Amino acid sequence: MEVEFVFDKEKDMFNWWEACNSKSWGVDWKEKAPEEVRKKIVGKTLDEVKDFLSDYLEIVYKKDKKLETFQKKLPKSWEENKEKILDILENIMGKFLVPKKLICYYTSFPRGPYDMNDFSWIQIPFFNNPKTGEFSVKKYISGIVHELMHFQFHHYYWEEAKKLGLSETQVGHLKEASTVLMNLYYDGILGQDYGYDIHQRLRKDLIKIWGETGNFENFLVKSVDLIKVKYSSLD
Numbered sequence: 402m403e404v405e406f407v408f409d410k411e412k413d414m415f416n417w418w419e420a421c422n423s424k425s426w427g428v429d430w431k432e433k434a435p436e437e438v439r440k441k442i443v444g445k446t447l448d449e450v451k452d453f454l455s456d457y458l459e460i461v462y463k464k465d466k467k468l469e470t471f472q473k474k475l476p477k478s479w480e481e482n483k484e485k486i487l488d489i490l491e492n493i494m495g496k497f498l499v500p501k502k503l504i505c506y507y508t509s510f511p512r513g514p515y516d517m518n519d520f521s522w523i524q525i526p527f528f529n530n531p532k533t534g535e536f537s538v539k540k541y542i543s544g545i546v547h548e549l550m551h552f553q554f555h556h557y558y559w560e561e562a563k564k565l566g567l568s569e570t571q572v573g574h575l576k577e578a579s580t581v582l583m584n585l586y587y588d589g590i591l592g593q594d595y596g597y598d599i600h601q602r603l604r605k606d607l608i609k610i611w612g613e614t615g616n617f618e619n620f621l622v623k624s625v626d627l628i629k630v631k632y633s634s635l636d
Contacts, residue, residue, distance in 0.1 A: 402487055402498055404545070406476050408468065408507045414454040416524060418447045420512045426577060427599035433511050461509050467527040467536060471507045478538045479545075482590075489586050490546055494553040495617045505545060515548050517555055523548040531595070540592030547580050547594055554579065558621055565625040574635040575624055578603045582611055603632055 420430035421442050431439050438457065442450040462468050491498050499520055506524040515523040525544040527536040554576045562572040581604035583594040596604050606627055607620075614620045628635065 402483070402500070403502045404479060404483070405502075405504050406471065406479075406507070407504050408472060410455070410458065412506050412524065413458060413508045413510070414451060415447065416508045416512060416514060417454055417458070417510045418442055418445075418450055419514070420510050426574075426597040428597065430512055458509060467509065468507060470527070470536075470538065471541070474538055475541060479542060482542070486542065486546060486587075486590065487549075489590075490549060490553070493582055493586060493617065494550070494557065496553060496557045498549065499552055499556050503549075513544060513548060515551065517551075520552045520556070528592075530592070537592060539590075543583065543587065543591035543594055546583060546587070546591060550580050550583065551576055558617070562621060562625055565622065567625055567628060568636050570636050571628055571632075574600065574603070574632070575628060578607055579624070581605075581607055585611065599635075603628075603635075606631070 417434070417438070421434050421439060422444070423430055431443050434442075441453050487498060503520070504522040506522060508524045508526045511526050511528060513523065513525045523545065525541060525548065527541050528544065529536050530540065559572055559576070562575060563569070567575065578596060578600040580594050581596060583591070585608070587594075607624060610623045610627065611620055614623060
């Protein structure tokens with residue numbers, strides 16, 4: 402898999418604006434933005450806030466070293482470690498990985514959107530470690546793997562989960578929570594995958610199911626049954 406790392410300020414601005422005007426997975430994303438930003442962009446069109454966001458992000462880029470790390474250190478680290486990282490993911494999912502080429506865009510907002518139509522791009526921030534407050538290349542790469550795992554789920558398992566009886570929304574919750582499996586195989590290699598607060602109980606149960614199954618197809622069947630019985634409210 403070929404990954405190109407791209408900084409696109411316009412795309413970063415869009416993520417700030419879209420996030421501050423949306424909610425998902427139990428998260429009201431505008432709460433992740435400083436109050437001064439929320440006041441300016443919540444409830445506004447993108448055209449109305451572009452000038453403000455452009456000036457604001459210039460200050461953000463100058464104040465921290467995350468963009469510099471993205472441009473200089475991240476591509477080198479990815480190239481050095483990608484073969485091992487991707488082999489592990491392929492073994493977890495039990496399928497050849499898609500796509501063959503991928504653009505990874507930088508964002509300074511703590512939300513990682515992606516292209517779920519043809520899997521051509523992801524957009525990832527540097528998440529700070531909740532314990533230390535620091536950011537790292539390892540943690541960033543765990544974000545890449547997190548999104549790649551979503552791609553595999555969309556491509557190979559989404560429709561199967563629906564055929565087994567889950568709603569679109571429930572399949573989405575399973576897709577998100579399943580990234581907990583990363584922590585079983587990337588310990589010491591990548592940063593921890595934490596998931597959303599709304600999925601923490603489900604993630605613990607999915608670890609148990611993986612221990613009983615060991616392959617993603619059987620894991621999917623048992624996970625669907627679990628959601629039907631225990632997590633039907635996730636709809």
